[in-house]
Amino acid sequence: MNAPLQTAALAARQTFPISGMTCASCVRRVEQAIAAAPGVAAATVNLATESADVAFAAGADPQGVIAAIATAGYEVPVERFEVEIAGMTCASCVRRVELAIAAVPGIVKALVNLATERASVEALAGSAVRAAVDAAIVKAGYEPRHVGAAPAGEADSREAARARDYSALKRDFALAAVLTVPIFVAEMGGHLIPDLHLWLMEAIGHRSLYLVFFVLATIVQFGPGLRFYRKGVPALIRLAPDMNALVVLGSTAAWAYSVVATFAPRLLPEGTANVYYEASAVIITLILLGRLLEAKAKGRTSEAIKRLMGLKAKSARVARDGGFVEMPLEAVVAGDVVEVRPGDKVPVDGVVLTGSSFVDESMISGEPVPVAKAEGAEVVGGTLNKTGSFTYRATKVGADTLLAQIIRMVETAQGSKLPIQALVDKVTAWFVPAVMAAALLTFVLWLAFGPEPAVTFALVNAVAVLIIACPCAMGLATPTSIMVGTGRAAELGVLFRNGEALQSLKATDVVALDKTGTLTAGRPHLTDLVPAAGFDRAGVLALVAAVEAKSEHPVAAAIVAAAEEQGLVLAEAVDFAAVPGFGVAARVGGRQVAVGADRYMAELGIGVEAFAEAARSLGDKARTPLYAAVDGRLAAIIAVADPVKPTSGEAIRALKALGLKVAMITGDNRRTAQAVAAELGIDEVVAEVLPDGKVEAVKRLAAGGRAVAFVGDGINDAPALAAADVGIAIGTGTDVAIESADVVLMSGELTGVANAIALSKATMANIRQNLFWAFAYNVSLIPVAAGVLYPLNGTLLSPMLAAGAMALSSVFVLANAMRLKRFAAPGRQALA
Structure with a gap:
């Protein structure tokens, strides 16, 4: 996510609900934590109301207060909701809406996405801010539409609203095009073909032709072009100009100058009474065309969600x-x-x-x-x-x-903001005002130093600057790539739960894999049971299976299944105890039975040297050796094998083809782990790791600044999934593991890891291409529009060409993002 919005407009005082406080010492601890947060002037915590009243000395940062409370060991309940917003057209609109929502008291975070046309809002629980958020959006000049709890019906209504908007846009463009073509052909054709110009002057006359142009251009300006005035004029009045304001200023300047030249030419300097009706009409028409193409492409970016809904x-x-x-x-x-x-x-x-x-x-x-x-x-x-x-x-x-x-995961990921978006937000915060200043400077410089007719040159170049600099492409560069990329990922069975994972996964250096259930099938079976002297195989198996029947571990299930296959009757086990990472123990028929790894036997003071050679042999075969003790005596060595998934080898090869190091973290015996690693070609092995040691193992792998992605499926993997730079959960695993992860592989196949990383690289490359185009376009063409090339080679950029280039820039960004739909996954599970 991007950094939380901060603004002086935020309320100077806020009340934060707090859960988890039980006594006066809790109150003191929370007050001290909040007081130390940046920008806090004073804090009063009330145990009875379970809330904190916070006064801010500077620009409020609710996130800082919430983080301070969490660090103190308590929680601030928040509620999350989404608002669909109509009327946004560019990156400056996004920034404006975010700031407007963030200024509402009780708001913790607001993220606005131009491509999805939605705001994801976090608010303090119980703050009842929805009406205030709606009012803030309306005041900013946009229309809020709440996303309700009936997603299917809401989706249908949203689609119907989009279809209506698209139809209106298509109608406006068609009307503008029909009226603009005669002006364009007559005016531009007259310049290119002298005979056509002579014929028009003789057949219609100079004055009559201007009147025809006036009628047609005026209908375009205040008919199809009225949509720009509805948004742009209020934005100018609020001193918060957006793309619509730029279009209004540019096209109106060309139209108004032409009206004066038509009806009151004496008001203009001699020789400057030229008309630019074709410029004003073509600007409106081309920008409507760009909007039309943009709306169509934006509809296609959410096809994955539509298919899932379907x-x-x-x-x-x-x-x-x-x-x-x-x-x-x-x-x-x-x-x-x-x-x-x-x-x-x-x-x-x-x-x-x-x-x-x-x-x-x-x-x-x-x-x-x-x-x-x-x-x-x-x-x-x-x-x-x-x-x-x-x-x-x-x-x-x-x-x-x-x-x-x-669907919720994909929508959340598509609505996310990547850290890279922070740069765009900073630029667009001042971009539109800077463009208006550049246009004004262009006008003044041409008027002062330009050749005659100076006022004409000044007007044309200032209008070109206003039109070409609309930041639509900037606003669409990142969210459209995210939408298409996460949608394609969903089709491949890869779910990104947040936007940061999409960006972070690209930088992965090491992929650390859990063994059981991730590299292996997670359904082990008993392969060996060698009794010690004085014990018989069936008797030991019956005792061990009786104990393991109380456990939910996959190894326990394998032992119980083997006993049942052999028709053994299992007695009832009592006083069952499990020691995570070590083993289990219970009393069966009056006998004390313990089953576990060699470290468990060592803890119980039972030597396993008698089976040292057998343990080495089993480990070399990738079989996990366990030991059974009965009444304090070593009773047997037991081997359980968990077969490697058929796709694991292919997945490892795909990861290495991406230039990644592959490590395995497992609580299994080292010899067994080494055997599996040798079979699959794994680079690093961290074996005999207890569940609480997996986090430390992830940190060791990250030494030297390496970015680590951890892949796991079990409850004991949840801390490591959260600790890694990116946590990837096997979708067939536990809910806890999935909730702790940043990426979920729905198929349960490791090939999805390579697919996720490759798609992350492709999406980030696509975003960089889009951002380069969006920024390079504006940086390079604004000076050209201003006329810097004119002294060198006489080049000027017509406002019509500026409008066409501006429209094409957004279409280019959208078309480039759509290429991600054709992403070919390196893993086996790529769809046809």
Whole structure:
């Protein structure tokens, strides 16, 4: 995210709700923390109301206060909402709306996105600021439209509103073009073809031709061009000019000068009574054309969201009164039994009860091969059933479904601002006023030093500067690339949960991978059980399985499954205890049983030297050795193997092809880890790491300034995912891991890591291209428009050409961003 907005316009006093305080010492701690925050003059904390009243001495920074409270160990509840904003046209509009929203008391952060035409707002919980935010947006000259809780209906209404706006824009452009063409042909054609000029003078006459031009240009100026006045004039009155203001000033100057030259030529210096109706009309027409092309391209940037929205089923066949009844999707509740027939969309998330089929989950996971579903399998709403039929119990409905979460993630990422956008924000804050100053300076210099007719040269060049410098391309350069890039990522099963990850992932030097469930299938099976002297294999397995039956670890499941396959009867285990990263213990049939790694046995004072050779042999085969102890005696060595995923090798090769180092962090035995690393070609191995040591391992890998992306799937991976520069969660993993990550791979395949990094590089390259074009365009052409080349070679830039160049700059940026839709993923899961 960009730095929080700060402005002196923010309220000098704000009340912050605080949760977690329990006593007077909490109050004192919070008061001291807030008082130390930048810009705070005084702070009073009230335990009864659980709030802090803060007075600011300088420009208020709510983020600083919130951070101070969090550092003290407490929390400021915030609420988040989005507002759709109509009427924004350029980067200066974005800045203006952000500042207007940020000035509302109770607002913590406001981020406005020109491409999505939305503001993402964070406000202090309970501050009831929505009405004030709407009022601030209206006061800034724009129209707020709240995004409600019914996304499907809202999406439909938003699409209808956009369609109406597009139709009106198309109508205005068509009318302007029809009226402008005769002026352009007659005026410019007369300059290029002398015979045409003579014929027009003889057939129509000089005065009559100007009157025709006046009528046509005036209709264009105040008909199709009225949209610019509606926004631009209020912006000028507020002394906050935007792109519309530049268009109004430029086109009106050309039109008004022409009107004076037509009806009161004596008011002008002799020889300067020229008309520029073609310039005013063409400026309006070309800018409308640019807006039209821009609107069409912007509609295409959000196609990924539209496709995701389109995946939703409209209805579901739900069990009611002994049969299945077709019901609206909104009527389905968790616990309902739903029937899915061949060719149906799966309505909501759930677990299969009866039947079997193959389900196409490609738009969720990016994996094109249909997935087999049978009793007990999970199904996802929005996926497409193929051949069979089945019934399932709904577990998640509405906003809780995976599809709804994916849509929210993509929308959040598309609405994000990258750190690189901060530069654009700083420039556009002063850009439009600077352009107006440059146009005024151009007029004055040409009027003072230009050749005769000086006033004509001054007018033409000042208008060209105003028109060519509209910062549309600057405002669109970053958000359009983000929208298309994150949309393409979603199609590949890669979800960026925030914009920073999209930028940070590009700089990754080391990809650190968890082993179990990430590199491997996460479904280990028992391969070896060698009993010690005095113990029999079946007896030890029955005791160990009885203990492991109390555990949820994948290794425990493998041991229990092996005992069940052999028909062993498992006794009840009592006094069960688990030591994370070490092992488990319990009493079974009066006997004390412990199972775990060699470090657990060492902690219990049990030597494992008798199995040293067997442990080395098993480790070399990539099998994890565990030990069992019964009543304090070493009872057996147990080997569990977790097969490497078929795509892991390909994923490692793809990462290395991108020039990255690959590391593996695992709590597994070092020999086993080394064997897996050798098989896959992994560069660095950090083995025998306890769950709380993974964060330290990530920090060690980051030594020397290396940027580390950590990939994991388990609960014990969550701290490392949060600690890494970028955390990447396997989507088939736990909710905790996914919530801690910046990027989610929905397919569960490691090939998605290479896809995510490659797409990050491609998106950032695209943004840099767009920003270079947007800035280079303005930096290079504003001086040309001002006439700096005229003394050298007589070159001047016509206002008409300036309008065309300005429109094309935005279209170029949008077209360049659209190239990301054709991004070819290096991983195997690229879609056709």
